[in-house]
Amino acid sequence: MSLNIFITGAAQGIGAATAQLFVKHGFKVGIYDKNIAQATTLAEQLGQNAHAGFLDVSDETSWKNALNDFIEWAGELNILINNAGILFSGAFENTALDQHLRTIDINVKGVLIGCHSAFEYLKKARFARIINLSSASAIYGQADLASYSASKFAVRGLTEALDVEWQKYGIRVLDVMPLFVQTAMVKDMDAASIQKIGVNLSPQDVAEQIFKLAKSPNHLLTPTHTPIGLKTKVLYQLSALSPQIINRLTNLYFSKRA
Template sequence: MPAMDRPARVAGKVAIVTGAASGIGHACARQLAHEGALVVLADRNVERGQAAAEELGAPHRFAQLEVTDEEGWTRLVDEVVARAGRLDILVNGAGIGLRGSIETATLADLRQMWAVNVEGVFLGCRAAFAVMKAQGSGSLINLSSIAGIVGDADLAGYCASKGAVRMLSKSIALSGAKVGVRCNSVHPSFIDTPMVEELARQWGGSPKIRERLAQAAPMGRLGTAQEVAHLVVFLASDESAFITGAELTIDGGLSAR
């Protein structure tokens, strides 16, 4: 429940969060619910998604979604609007990260990341934009990455996909500026989630790798999903009413170098 001594920051708003079964998406769903929103937790992982929704309890609920499925997005958004009457917040948290440089990455890996990280975000924003435009308000929040701003030699396809999310978000922000729809991208450095565990495994899995990832940020540690969720709630709430088309870094100083 929201704290009693201050108003909930997204009270009465209706949100869809993708990737809500794990990591950053899960933390965003939890924090949005805590701050008063009705949250639909969308993910392709049914077991973990249902568990995450059960943890929050009604009226929050799980919806199975493969973000690359165009019809799946239409069904989900139609259903949310039919049940809740509106859609105020979309957090595109679903994403995948596969290592590989221009010398080692495969085209299949690049296409997989492009499908989930870019096409999935495009489809979600398009479906939600129509509803938000009609109601005259809404906030679209896309999880890009610091890899969408700063290059990493061993993440060629991931960098490309996250750079695309950054510019897609700015284009959407311009379409939405006169009709009440905001769109922003969020750019975390390494955050302590299952995705980073998997990347660390792909890089050899030793404790030294994890320490190297932590030291990538001048603050010398991994970020937490909860820290990203606080930023996302700010972007979802009316506190950020004049912020659109922005790229918000949350990186322990990494991009200050």
């Protein structure tokens, strides 16, 4: 079944790798990003099944314009991938307040506005799904990544709520939860956890999991959350099975600087 995919923050990193994978398998892909020049270059490289457009995910009007543009090109929206995100690292008190607020604007408001704006199109589609980019940071709050972690907890909560609420419309709302991924986002990141855990995932690793979720049957056996990578799966299971004090001590270890 050929589907139409709308990806935010798709000009580079995980978004670009995801766009490339879907186009490779014959899907029509909307590549939306604030960096319209980079998005256009990627779409031209990928060919006629790719379409570039401008999107500021924190702005409702921008969302409406981008979705209208996509529908005019593709005809139908089947899968929305809320990938756009930013990260500021370092001690909470040493991070400028406007950076904390910008994180919420992009990572939380961007996903919330996107889900709300896309609903009218998804409820009419023959197959409808939202896949949000959450994070292993949504398993337990991460030191030196406080606002980023909080933003991903919000994505996790929104995903869970809408996956239940929109079941009546046949819309699954899922998320993926990778650990640190080899993208520009984690370059020069100031957090002890990245030094101890390392960066072991590539954008392609995440893209492949998103692709699997996009094709999975629309039934309850498809999990709402999908941890990506062995370390994330271990942390996810540990959080579910162990007492809270164990989870806190584990994260204290990862956050302790050498």
